[in-house]
Amino acid sequence: MSAVREIADRYLAALAPHEPAAAQALGRPAADRLQDFSPEWAEARRALDAAVADELRAIDRTTLDAADRPLHAAMLERLDSDVSLFDTGFTPRLLAPLATPVHFIREAFDDTVVTPDAAGDAVLARLAAVPSTLDDLRRRLEWSRDQGELGRFSGGGVAGLTQVTVVADQIASWIDPDGMDYFGSLRTQGLDAARATRLVALAADATAAFAAFESFLRSELAASAPTEDAVGEEVYQATARAFLGSDLDLDDIYAYGWSELERLVAESRRIASELTGTPVDPDVVRRAVAALEASGDQSLSGQDEIAAWLRARVDQTIAQLDGTAFDLPADIGEVECVVTEAASGVVYYLPGAPDGSSRSKIVWTIPRGLSSIATWHEVTSVHHEGVPGHHLEHSINRANASLHPWQRYLCEVHGYAEGWAHYSEGLADELGLIRSPAERLGMVLGQIWRSVRIVADLGLHTGRAIPATTIADATAWTPELAGSFLRDLAMTDAHTAKFEVDRYFGWPGQALAFKVGAKLWRDAREQSRQRLGAGFDLKSFHRDALGAGPMGLGPLRSTLLGDR
Incomplete structure (x- = not known):
């Protein structure tokens, strides 16, 4: 096994106890778990990312074979970007209208059918974990607020008041007894009496936990949230660079x-x-x-x-x-x-x-x-x-x-x-x-x-x-x-x-x-067309371009345009 893949294996193994997707990527069962959103894991994950990035940086790229170079470039860029997002405070304080920990917890049950088998029991186990997971997230947001007050994060430790309010309003719509009643509406198929009774109790606990989290956002976190939504040039440059995986003008x-x-x-x-x-x-x-x-x-x-x-x-x-x-x-x-x-x-x-x-x-x-x-x-x-x-x-x-x-x-x-x-x-x-x-x-x-x-x-x-x-x-x-x-x-x-x-x-x-990334894909295709002339084939371009796998736009540009 190459040095890069050995590092990647160890990194996945370190993530696996805390992040179900990492465990599943290693072939380990994890359908009964939710992700760890505790402040302790947030700190540990930041330290892990920095340490693994340093290991990758110590490898001489010229010694890598062609198969390992894309992985090395992709992983090093991503880890550095994740550290940067943490240091701005974006990751620790994250609340927004979509794709935040609050949404990930709810989406773990999207279009779920609870069945009388191991798959259904895994859903019930995830549902049982909702209150403790939300409690961990509340502690993380409190910790982020406290760290922000100490000046640790360049962008502050609490999301803007608009974001806090929007998420609280979304939670209210999910658990509205006269509307969606999300957890009380989970579908079932052939449930026995014992599982059905447990589902009702766990759904009620999940709804109550989300109600308590909504109350925390409105009554506690909102009091510390800045009313200014804009983050300014310096923080924006850092977050934009991390989201795109490339230096930006x-x-x-x-x-x-x-x-x-x-x-x-x-x-x-x-x-x-x-x-x-x-x-x-x-x-x-x-x-x-x-x-x-x-x-x-x-x-x-x-x-x-x-x-x-x-x-x-x-x-x-x-x-x-x-x-x-x-x-x-x-x-x-x-x-x-x-x-x-x-x-x-x-x-x-x-x-x-x-x-x-x-x-x-x-x-x-x-x-x-x-x-x-x-x-x-x-x-x-x-x-x-x-x-x-x-x-x-x-x-x-x-x-x-x-x-x-x-x-x-x-x-x-x-x-x-x-x-x-x-x-x-x-x-x-x-x-x-x-x-x-x-x-x-x-x-x-x-x-x-x-x-x-x-x-x-x-x-x-x-x-x-x-x-x-x-x-x-x-x-x-x-x-x-x-x-x-x-x-x-x-x-x-x-x-x-x-x-x-x-x-x-x-x-x-x-x-x-969206548009910056799309421009790179179009530019790479056009350069490939000009280089190959009559030999250009769209299917081959897509096969080769996607074959390098996901990565930041910086490494992707180098891979597609042959810069290195």
Whole structure:
């Protein structure tokens, strides 16, 4: 075994007692556990990451064979980035509208069926662990607050008041007895009386624990939370670099975001003009959207109808792509298509457990009270989250036995994954997966959304001025202005726009990952095309590019463009 793989093995073994995904990556059972969110593990994990990074740094890269260089580069970058995120305080204090420890605890039960067997008993064991896991998370947030007051973290020890409040409101919606009653609504199949009785008791305990955690956020943590949401240039540079896995020129990225936004807004108006047969002007997209909504074309009603459409669209896309732009793994169709009501109203992807105890899921959350959904607007999100986006990338990487288990199952880099998924939106159009002018308008509106993410996220956090543009006459960023960009240019609804802006403040720099990452994938493909000429083959490019496995954009650029 090479030195790099031996280090990676030891690292996984150290993670395994605290992180079920690491245990499962090593082939150990862990479906009955939740992740360790205690302050003790937070401290120990930071020390472990730093020590392992130092071990990797001590290895002479020139002595590594070709198979180990990507793993070495990916692991060293990720560990350094994780240490950096910890030192800003981002990881210890993390509260945001999505993808935080609070959400991971709840999502451990998404679309779960409790059965009278070992799998069902594992669900019950996880459910029994909810109160203690939330108590550990509460202690971590208290510890982070105290460490922040001592000046340990460059970005502070408590998330902004907006984030604390948003998460508390989300918890309230999950456990609302007149609404979702999440844990009291877990599905069962053939449960015996003893298990059924235990499920009711454990669900009540989990609900009570979340209620207590909500109370802690509102009554205790909120009192220490800063009212200023922006993190400033220094912290933003650190968090953005960690999320993307690359050194960044923020001025260049800001300018790129504006150029993309103006280009795409012009494109949306052109498509809308063709759809409506009316002149290109600032209101033509709104007229087109109104006409599409009034027509009822491509509209679905009810969770069952939406889920059936989602399943059919994913299956059709897989059939169309296999053997053309990709050689797909045989099990890529084994993904659950879940439709549920939630406050967020977003589409997202959940990879399956490494041991197969839970399958991957494409989850489409329908805003409560919405009677129908226009699929033309959401097709691009399905491509982003499903195929050829996140699900395809995860499936190919997990089927790649040449990758170390750490890289196959645990290496999550926003710039890589979100960049690939956003690249996939345009790729879907190239490959004929966009079927109508209305779906193309939806795709362009989605790309506008990602462009707004760049300029709004950077502007709100770092105070960069708004340049002279035909899109806006304001000169300074405010949350209200960012929301108006999303509503007026990307045609999002008001609820989604607010959710997005709250997300930007909770994850400073993460919003850059989509378009910055996608640009790298496109640039690498174009350079490969120029280098190979007539010998270029899209399927071969995708095979080789994804074959290196997940990594930060810095190592990925070097791997794809042959810098080293």
